[in-house]
Amino acid sequence: MALKEETREKLRRVSTPTLATALYKRGLRQQFIQEVGPLGPLTQSMVGEAYTLRYMPAREDLNPITVFRDRGHMQRRAIEECPPGAVLMIDSRKNARAASAGGILVTRLMMRGAAGIVTDGGFRDSAEIAAMDFPAFHVRPSAPTNLTLHQAVELNGPIGCGDAPVFPGDVIVGDADGVIVLPAELADELADEATEMTAYEDFVTETVRGGRSILGLYPATDPQSLEDFSAWRRAKGR
Amino acid sequence: MALKEETREKLRRVSTPTLATALYKRGLRQQFIQEVGPLGPLTQSMVGEAYTLRYMPAREDLNPITVFRDRGHMQRRAIEECPPGAVLMIDSRKNARAASAGGILVTRLMMRGAAGIVTDGGFRDSAEIAAMDFPAFHVRPSAPTNLTLHQAVELNGPIGCGDAPVFPGDVIVGDADGVIVLPAELADELADEATEMTAYEDFVTETVRGGRSILGLYPATDPQSLEDFSAWRRAKGR
Amino acid sequence: MALKEETREKLRRVSTPTLATALYKRGLRQQFIQEVGPLGPLTQSMVGEAYTLRYMPAREDLNPITVFRDRGHMQRRAIEECPPGAVLMIDSRKNARAASAGGILVTRLMMRGAAGIVTDGGFRDSAEIAAMDFPAFHVRPSAPTNLTLHQAVELNGPIGCGDAPVFPGDVIVGDADGVIVLPAELADELADEATEMTAYEDFVTETVRGGRSILGLYPATDPQSLEDFSAWRRAKGR
């Protein structure tokens, strides 16, 4: 189930909190990736299908520095095989004591057209990554090579990331608040619903900035609120 | 016991570390709110009386999204009833896995003239809040709606916030280091004492920048230090 | 074993991740200080020999505010005795609930020519310290005076800092990713090796930005990669 370009565009214009509320209405409360934030300021939201990489704890004898000479090393394959437009989601078992990846790999991922990268661990070369025009989210910087604690073990299987479930193909959205995971089959309807919610929230924000109380307005229990909103939409062309 | 305008002004010009030391001299060691920082750069320190909101863990059947249609919902009342000049202090049980509040509510609070907002959890719409000229402090951004984990249960009672005790009317001061809680009855004398301490600290900083050792100067065990300070005060008009 | 000026210069031009990998090759996996970052943007990397200060938990009766009147107070001595060019490394037992030091002491340390300061706790006056042109690393800001929880107890002995072992004279390097500890006797060879690694990494980054895959390039399992690198070095004069 490919992510429609139209859905991707809609999702770029809504926030992770709005999506979290839409998920909440459907009984989904665990989709926000905990403790993860962007490395640098984002020029736009990150949106893309999940392509996953899973780390297990590293056993020392299996992880000499020479393992990277193997072209089939899972971490390197993840970088070279993550599809354009997808987000590379790394399950680092919430362990940022060693890096999940570094500047060179993230650069390559960007060059290959990926939509972003997320780990529930940490990146090394964090200043370099923060300076790229490429969305990257982690817990905190971490200099030690991933081999220190992480052994790449699976590509594109179901994983956990920051306590959220991530299935390959789920739609990932990231902004300043963090990263949220949309079940693939719900992405279109969530994009639509969140777009509508965002219109109302923008109207409310503007109205509140004008001095109005939130009571009756947010949510719109006062019928006047919906009328005002209709007028606002017409005026704004939204 | 209302916060005097004069005290408010003094407190704006002293730092939370200076106040922490003044509290320490009185045997009060638990007044700093742990793990909380400002969302954006502050244009000035936050000062105001505490108005509190307490969350308990949310029970799912009591927290459908429709509860916000109730005009008496405690979270919404907190926003509409927090007095101008006060700081809304939220006890989120140090849990940032769901939001304590979001952009619209914080905007409304700002419009109503509150002095700031503090949670020992997290805010959603964090970029939007960070961009406001309104002091807001939290642990980290958090997209999920507060209903996911928090149920608003009490207005303006005594609470804990980041391991600090907060009583309604306590005087809250926040700066880049975080937030500190001044017992209401001590606010005036702490403001005075901290103002004097700040003058000396400013003198010390300037003197140290000029190359002098801290020994004998900080604290002023060398009588010359106090003489120099007197001269400095006269010169500076402080 | 004094840090050679040449080694210091080399270390300024390599990153903590590169050094971490060079240490990893030698079986040293615990040298990165966990959870610590710079207070402000760094104008250059921090490099210097470790001069250490150890805190133990503070006993209330031994830590009235008046202890600072003692010129022999260990914290104050640390500031006045840390050699120019050295980094003051503070073992705060990973406890940031009270400050490890504040603006005045850090200013004095800077004036005395130290290379930087690191704590696995927190600094107070964090905005002031962040604004100095002086490298300082901590976990998070913390307003309470160090006496609240920390009692300075030893100068320049072996310590732990953020789970890393630090011996006096070890060479400390800090950048945006954090701080790493180089055993004194390895500093020269690590500087050399990391310099070579950095040249190759810079070549790889440039090549990857040009569109090439990392396979065969990073690491250089394709002989062509090494030939291209030689040409690049000649062209760049590195």
Next chain:
Amino acid sequence: MALKEETREKLRRVSTPTLATALYKRGLRQQFIQEVGPLGPLTQSMVGEAYTLRYMPAREDLNPITVFRDRGHMQRRAIEECPPGAVLMIDSRKNARAASAGGILVTRLMMRGAAGIVTDGGFRDSAEIAAMDFPAFHVRPSAPTNLTLHQAVELNGPIGCGDAPVFPGDVIVGDADGVIVLPAELADELADEATEMTAYEDFVTETVRGGRSILGLYPATDPQSLEDFSAWRRAKGR
């Protein structure tokens, strides 16, 4: 809504895991008190309505040892006012660094006929309490007086305990696995449903001990399982 004696008896014969599953079927996933266990072996399950005590962080000047001379001190009132048959539930903010209560108070509570005591902190005099024939649950032993970190602040209001929501009158059940909170209005139907589930689980356990696979049996997707269960019930008189 008083707890019926019949319901109390039923709840004594079902386990917290069975109740947790019955709650799960109703969408209630947060009712288990996390990280809490019994101090000693239990002679029977604890069952009773919740009577609550809330602690906030202690401010030093408000908590000299002399506060206990006040007969209205909330902690002491909680002990003297908790109704017979009820469970005293203490919100200690998951902080076991100081005691929630000690042997004398727990003894008094037992003598007054309470059904048990639970804290998400720790008890002092833990060996003495463990030796009583009185159900008590905590996180770990803790010798310091509660005044060190806890100030009793409210009786019988809604609280959090170990991340679970607790309302006065909720029905509390505790066994070797820990403590679970049943919403008052669901207690009767949960007791009935859990009683039925327990009968089936006992049948399954016996059958599995006899060598049968769980497939088709647990849950009973094989119709034969239900037939065998009917026969078993008849034979057992359950």
Next chain:
Amino acid sequence: MALKEETREKLRRVSTPTLATALYKRGLRQQFIQEVGPLGPLTQSMVGEAYTLRYMPAREDLNPITVFRDRGHMQRRAIEECPPGAVLMIDSRKNARAASAGGILVTRLMMRGAAGIVTDGGFRDSAEIAAMDFPAFHVRPSAPTNLTLHQAVELNGPIGCGDAPVFPGDVIVGDADGVIVLPAELADELADEATEMTAYEDFVTETVRGGRSILGLYPATDPQSLEDFSAWRRAKGR
């Protein structure tokens, strides 16, 4: 590579600390499963090959209670397919807030001849499991059904358990100290080496109980120690 019966027998007679030291000598420092202990007293050590089950975070819509009606549900398959003599190792992402399994499943596993069960989460029905003559290790009891937070997602792949790497077929040893993971290919030699080490340790313990210093004895830097040991072995027939 099947576990030889002879190796299994040897491993039953050595302790996890002795094995940890033998692994340490080989540079393997991450093989001990952190924070896990036995539910009840063990009648003998647990030894068996690892058969693994991996949980990911549960998505609510995929985990109604009815999923257990599916005979192919991974958790149930794990119980029915774990080979006799093997240890079922569960990766619960170190999350004990919901159960990894309960009494009925553990009973079935025991009946099927498994050697034991380990989770880095918690078991429900913990008193019942503790009373079985079957080794089970976890972090703490946990009543909520696994569906609350865990979704079974893979059988017998490589996993992490309590920060240790576990590959299918690795040899698992558990005693009162906890659980350790022996790489399959090292099991025989570790069993031999640990058997020798154990003989010496038993000799040392006896000798120390007789009043001798550990210096020169442990390790045997005094040649007399080895001579005494030889005599002891002859006397003991070991």
Next chain:
Amino acid sequence: MALKEETREKLRRVSTPTLATALYKRGLRQQFIQEVGPLGPLTQSMVGEAYTLRYMPAREDLNPITVFRDRGHMQRRAIEECPPGAVLMIDSRKNARAASAGGILVTRLMMRGAAGIVTDGGFRDSAEIAAMDFPAFHVRPSAPTNLTLHQAVELNGPIGCGDAPVFPGDVIVGDADGVIVLPAELADELADEATEMTAYEDFVTETVRGGRSILGLYPATDPQSLEDFSAWRRAKGR
């Protein structure tokens, strides 16, 4: 300042909670060692002067297994030099991921007449140690050799243990609730005061078991309580 035998005897008959309260009255709130408990049931309280051992994080190249061949190794010296009657207090930086010591060393310490051993980490051979008639306190069992994470670095200096300050010679008392640290110079008066408090607490417990309320009794705000206590003391000869 040697611990008087009379004081030692008194301290054996009072509890850590009673001592904690006596310390609290003196403004000492940090003397309880957090998260530490006895390995096995205690036949009597542990009392002795502190003799300390400090661990720092282990650097791999300095900690091959062969370091124990050095008779001067600090850990081994601690065992051989801890005075009879003293408690060996180990600062393991609250890290139980590797052992602080094991059965052989604890046996030797017991044979040498020490009063007990405490670590804020974990012991290996925990079942063996638990079975000795020797007080030992830790956080949890831990099989890996101390060299994995701990390097012994100092004997009998001031340390932290479980967040409490410990100075050599401080008087250590341990019971089922855990371990508390008495400043050496206060030991005598604390023993006296706690003995008096214990008499009253025993009277209160007996009285409460007889059915009396704690109000007016605990503390003794009702004059009758003190009269009854006097009578009780005479009757009991205390």
